[in-house]
Amino acid sequence: MTTRIQRRNRRIILDAALEVFSSHGFRGATLDQIADQAGLSKPNLLYYFDGKEAIHRALLTELLHTWLDPLREIDPRGDPQTEILAYMRRKLSMSRKTPRESRLFANEIIQGAPRIESFLRGDLKSLVDEKAAILRDWAQGGRIARVDPYHLIFSVWALTQHYADFEAQIRMIRGPDHDPTDGAEPFLEHLYTRLLAPDSPTP
Amino acid sequence: MTTRIQRRNRRIILDAALEVFSSHGFRGATLDQIADQAGLSKPNLLYYFDGKEAIHRALLTELLHTWLDPLREIDPRGDPQTEILAYMRRKLSMSRKTPRESRLFANEIIQGAPRIESFLRGDLKSLVDEKAAILRDWAQGGRIARVDPYHLIFSVWALTQHYADFEAQIRMIRGPDHDPTDGAEPFLEHLYTRLLAPDSPTP
DNA sequence: ACCAGAGCTGACCATTCAGTCAAGTTTGAT
DNA sequence: ATCAAACTTGACTGAATGGTCAGCTCTGGT
Numbered sequence: 001m002t003t004r005i006q007r008r009n010r011r012i013i014l015d016a017a018l019e020v021f022s023s024h025g026f027r028g029a030t031l032d033q034i035a036d037q038a039g040l041s042k043p044n045l046l047y048y049f050d051g052k053e054a055i056h057r058a059l060l061t062e063l064l065h066t067w068l069d070p071l072r073e074i075d076p077r078g079d080p081q082t083e084i085l086a087y088m089r090r091k092l093s094m095s096r097k098t099p100r101e102s103r104l105f106a107n108e109i110i111q112g113a114p115r116i117e118s119f120l121r122g123d124l125k126s127l128v129d130e131k132a133a134i135l136r137d138w139a140q141g142g143r144i145a146r147v148d149p150y151h152l153i154f155s156v157w158a159l160t161q162h163y164a165d166f167e168a169q170i171r172m173i174r175g176p177d178h179d180p181t182d183g184a185e186p187f188l189e190h191l192y193t194r195l196l197a198p199d200s201p202t203p
Numbered sequence: 204m205t206t207r208i209q210r211r212n213r214r215i216i217l218d219a220a221l222e223v224f225s226s227h228g229f230r231g232a233t234l235d236q237i238a239d240q241a242g243l244s245k246p247n248l249l250y251y252f253d254g255k256e257a258i259h260r261a262l263l264t265e266l267l268h269t270w271l272d273p274l275r276e277i278d279p280r281g282d283p284q285t286e287i288l289a290y291m292r293r294k295l296s297m298s299r300k301t302p303r304e305s306r307l308f309a310n311e312i313i314q315g316a317p318r319i320e321s322f323l324r325g326d327l328k329s330l331v332d333e334k335a336a337i338l339r340d341w342a343q344g345g346r347i348a349r350v351d352p353y354h355l356i357f358s359v360w361a362l363t364q365h366y367a368d369f370e371a372q373i374r375m376i377r378g379p380d381h382d383p384t385d386g387a388e389p390f391l392e393h394l395y396t397r398l399l400a401p402d403s404p405t406p
Numbered sequence: 407a408c409c410a411g412a413g414c415t416g417a418c419c420a421t422t423c424a425g426t427c428a429a430g431t432t433t434g435a436t
Numbered sequence: 437a438t439c440a441a442a443c444t445t446g447a448c449t450g451a452a453t454g455g456t457c458a459g460c461t462c463t464g465g466t
Contacts, residue, residue, distance in 0.1 A: 005433085005443070023314055027231030031424060041445055043426080052424065103313050106368075110306050110313070111226055113371045120375040128376050145397070150377065151390035158365035159358060165309075166360070168316045172323040173331050174353065187354035194348070194397040208413070208463085234454060246456080247414055255454065 010048055012038050014062070017055045022100040025107045026056055026115075057115070060108070063101050064119050070094060071153070074131050080138040081196050084152075088188055091160035096181050102164035128153060144196040159188055213251055215241050217265070220258045225303040228310045229259055229318075260318070263311070266304050267322050273297060274356070277334050283341040284399050287355075291391055294363035299384050302367035309368040331356060347399040362391055 016038035020029045031052055035042040049055045070090035074083050095102055135149035163181045170180040219241035223232045234255055238245040252258045273293035277286050298305055338352035366384045373383040
């Protein structure tokens with residue numbers, strides 16, 4: 001039985017932990033920082049979670065649960081260009097709305113993905129393989145340009161997550177007033193529209 | 204006066220530190236790990252460098268010295284598409300040849316770029332502004348498609364560095380035999396050729 | 407062969423940090 | 437109002453880690 005206080009405090013702790021882990025990485029984060037951020041004492045943190053590792057695991061589990069949703073929604077029966085453009089927009093929207101989660105994930109991958117290897121090799125690979133097959137069919141059927149489906153998926157990841165993961169760099173180049181993703185959507189729409197336009201059939 | 208031994212050992216230490224820092228981040232790396240990797244004792248490390256911070260700083264300084272070279276080479280007098288494609292190829296080549304340096308940089312940015320803020324606001328911003336102006340002129344002159352020059356530069360960074368920074372993820376999806384960048388170059392050539400083709404003039 | 411300085415190390419220190427615990431306070435069902 | 441369970445915390449512990457130091461060994465110029 002979980003109480004009202006438990007739900008509230010677990011949520012507060014996970015929020016604080018997301019803030020700290022996403023900006024310092026697992027090793028760089030300390031329980032004291034998380035406790036401060038949460039406005040709770042360190043022993044109290046450990047009353048709700050079994051340790052630093054457990055907090056981190058809870059955060060990743062929660063994240064991975066929704067991480068694949070945008071890709072999952074690609075519909076093989078839909079219009080190819082519409083589907084891919086919509087996928088890109090969903091990913092860009094995630095970068096806008098949950099940049100800390102994106103950085104949490106990025107930190108994990110850059111450091112070799114030790115804690116989410118089974119997820120990557122399992123759920124992620126399966127889904128990517130499945131959707132890549134759809135993209136391949138679309139390309140072979142001439143409904144989009146003949147591009148490598150895996151690199152196409154990677155390009156969406158790279159181009160959208162970049163705005164969350166490298167936000168600091170973009171801010172320093174474009175100035176503090178500028179929102180990092182300003183102008184990104186029309187640019188990426190243009191890019192994918194051009195990229196995907198079917199090859200004109202050689203008569 | 205620097206001796207032969209000094210040059211050799213500083214090099215060994217920086218190599219080891221690059222390995223460790225790039226895969227664990229600054230806080231996650233320990234002097235003992237670096238010493239192990241270098242095959243030297245920890246006090247010996249500190250004989251050559253003033254501390255963990257100093258090793259990291261030396262590494263970043265060395266990296267930043269060449270980080271901007273690919274962008275710097277864009278020639279305003281060259282053919283726009285050729286120049287931009289060549290830029291993309293230079294960046295992709297860097298991701299292939301020096302992925303650890305790319306991850307060192309990525310770690311730094313994701314964590315808010317505290318140690319290289321002045322570089323980003325200074326040298327990097329200046330150069331990006333300068334080259335963005337060139338790209339803008341090309342776009343306005345109709346020599347490439349009308350795209351936002353900043354997002355165009357960001358797209359090159361995102362698409363090329365992704366192969367180094369997210370190598371672990373790509374490997375787990377494509378399998379261990381597959382080189383992560385296999386097929387990337389033709390894909391990106393196709394992408395930028397399509398993206399940049401000048402808008403057909405409306406008569 | 408000598409030796410001054412460069413190069414190197416085991417032992418040690420201070421701090422940071424994850425995690426524990428005994429003893430307190432608050433909550434909510436009765 | 438009572439009380440058992442839920443919640444909270446100051447004070448602590450042990451391990452990890454960045455850094456120091458006295459004294460050792462090696463190197464290269466004479």
